[in-house]
Amino acid sequence: MDKPSLSPYVDSVGELLRGISDKIWDYAETAFEEYRSAALLKDTLARQGFEVEDKTGGIDTAFCASYGRGKPVIGILAEYDALSGLSQKALALTEEPRGGAGDNGNGHGCGHNLFGAGSLGAALAVKEYLAANKIPGTVKLFGCPGEEGGSGKAFMAREGVFAGLDAAFAWHPMAVNGIMEVKLLANYQILYKFRGKAAHAAAAPHLGRSALDAVELMNVGVNFLREHVIPEARIHYAITNTGGFSPNVVQSRGEVLYLIRSPRLPQAEEIYRRVNKIAQGAALMTETELDIEFIKACADIIPNKTLARVLYDNFKTQELPLYTGEEQAFAAALAKTSPKPPGAEAAMFLVDAEKDRAEYTKRLGDKSICDLLLPFYDEAREPVFPGSSDVGDVSWNVPTAQIVTACYALGTAEHSWQLVSQTRSSLGHKGLILAAKVIAGACVDLLEQPGLAEKARAELEQRLEGQPYRSAIPPEVKPRPIGKL
Template sequence: MHADTHRLWHLVDARAAEATALADAVWAVPELNFAETRSCALHARALHDAGFQVTSGVADLPTALLGEAGTGGPVIAFLGEYDALPGLSQQAGATTHQPLSGDGNGHGCGHNLLGAASLLAASALKDWLAEAGLPGRVRYYGCPAEEGGAGKGIMVRAGAFHGVDAAITWHPGSFAMVFPPASLASQRVDFTFAGRSAHATAAPHLGRSALDAAELMNIGVNYLREHMPPTARVHYAYLETGSNALDVLPARAVVAYSIRAGDLPEMLALADRVRTIAEGAALMTETAVTCTVVSGMANLLGNQPLEEAMQIQLERLGPPPFTTTDRAFAEEMRATLDGQQVATVFRALNLPVQSDMTVCDSIIPYVPNRSRSMMGSTDVGDVSWVVPTAQALGATSAVGTPLHSWQMTAQGCSTLAHTGMIHVAKAMAATGAELLRDAALLARVRAAHASQIADQPYVSPMPSPA
């Protein structure tokens, strides 16, 4: 181990109290995607106080920001998030469901911790570079709207990551490990059907029902399911159904579709097929249809050399140093979960179920190309197509805690969460340091990324605005 790795860890510890305060402050003002005004301001202030040059409004997004420090050398980026979720408000530390009064938002995915730990890692690495007098630049990207808004995809489309040599990030969870780079590419599309209203009894032949068109589209997509790739997922919800009066044929209907598939080209091809079905439904009903892409996310691309480097740093650290108090709290939280919830968290990462484990007391071994049995979508995927990217998973909750749950929100200000957050910040900072001092490693990381996109360059799943 490099002797100065310990110095870097000490620099993380030196700023840990600031990061803990930031995480708790963001937890207390849970804001939904693209409206993270106060949370973004808290991060901007923390960056300024840490000595970063801060740029706000990145990619014309009011709640996106960039902090940069250092000169020359490679550019290492740390990705942070701070958006919350609706309906997951919860009393901090409570082991029963106790929603708070107010807007009902809550950090049920731990993004208050995510942004704080990434900023902590960036700040410690900046301090380490300055002490060592080494060339290199450290960037912290404050990224809004991961929860469905695809903020990073918008930032990628705007070129915000140009010049970055590698990106490092993480996500709160139950385990300490390299996060498997498996997610689904996705696109949210709204289909608006426009017809002609008429009296349903007196003159039905004069009407052209937009609702009929939407219904026929759904039928067509249901038949498409037999012919989709096995990893594909298609979900829909009605946003508008026209008139509620039974004797008025509706002239307008809007149905939203979430289209997901194993990789970006597969998803874009599937989305084209769904559009064709919508056009067919409009043709059958003599209505018109318009398609609006609301958001989109690419699938994650792994980078084995970078992931291996991150695993080395995790193993050097060892497991998070949870206290007796942390373990007792985890036991209480674990009692609120049923066995199926706990087993699902293990199986989602293809890990053997250990029903008696309450906190993560080991570093999960690295398995290249480890598959996940259940996958969602994340806009980190878009970054991974344009910059070599690796993610850690941090142990910030009782083992088995599902994301997007009141239990996750309840643990977001605990010493258990803080311990896991600081632990993963050390691993991320040390991974960044290794990239800066080992030119051969960085060359392998770049080469691995270049080979992945050689035959299939990145195509944004979100069209550029007109």
């Protein structure tokens, strides 16, 4: 098998990959509860001759499937978790929950069903190449659970799971085709639990101490803090326990979940320490007890131009998917329900290329599905994108690069019902096949050209400037299903 045979091979297993993606969409399992989704991927890999390690990093729904021997050792990341509250019928043009017995209220609003199946496709193709050519090299598919709200990879990185890799590749479903050369925000997620004293709110309010008051005072304090943190920081909260629905009771329990983000991990850590002080102040004011529970943290992303270039060179050799009239009409109808301005995706990806940004904004603005590849610049700075990903913790340990492929209509908002509607459609399927082909090609370049992995490692070391990777998650903290905090 030679390199040009990789893409026809991926096409030959297309039906298998599409079927797996659709099944994971149907399962719609949320963070750290992806038992059926992980089992489906593991079983497929074991049947294809991979050695499958279960519960990698001590997480029930994580795994690592390896094939081959010796260096380079190339990691491919796979995700498969869904989002709560996003149950939605596939191929629908209006918001409508799936309904029926299989509806667990969740939905694949980030397309991780495609992510998992696409990465599987790449790993299978690299395995075929290794087996046919009998050359040294190892491919490892990492089953990474709980990306949404759980940062599964950060827990895996804390356990040293990614330490032996020479390179790591990942991808993400998106509305465009391109290289994901962005920096993302580091974050901390913490649960603040207040405990007061219940009492009759009218007959004996003086005997009660309200945990709900503490939650409210804490939030007021943090809202004043906003003015005094770096402007790039983001602080969000959700009140996860209001102490019940009886206003005639002084609420003895109150909980609020905080998500603190900033470009670098130490900045998030500093804000986290200040938010702790506000929580302590709220407890002092209300004479309640406070318990601070660390949920998770994840690092910012260290991009790698060397590997990004390898991905881009492979992307350019691919024929981009063609779309039928029916697919175009579906995408155009969905785009009408979206609040994003036409061509917005180009502005997001081409931050540092003013001329191209205007041109591509116009070109994409005229389309409902992206059928072109956005340009890549070796010299461009990497913009900070206001989101987070636990790929960050991988990228501190091993040179890492990512692509995005068009899996849904331009203008689709992330984590929306419109996105769920499209991640079990031919649009999503075409994107996952394309991602598998590009990543497989990049892996084979690393196998054929040993200097590439060394160059990528040198770039990582230069970017880190001697800073060692330090997991921000304390050793005693275990990953937990987000719905069961």
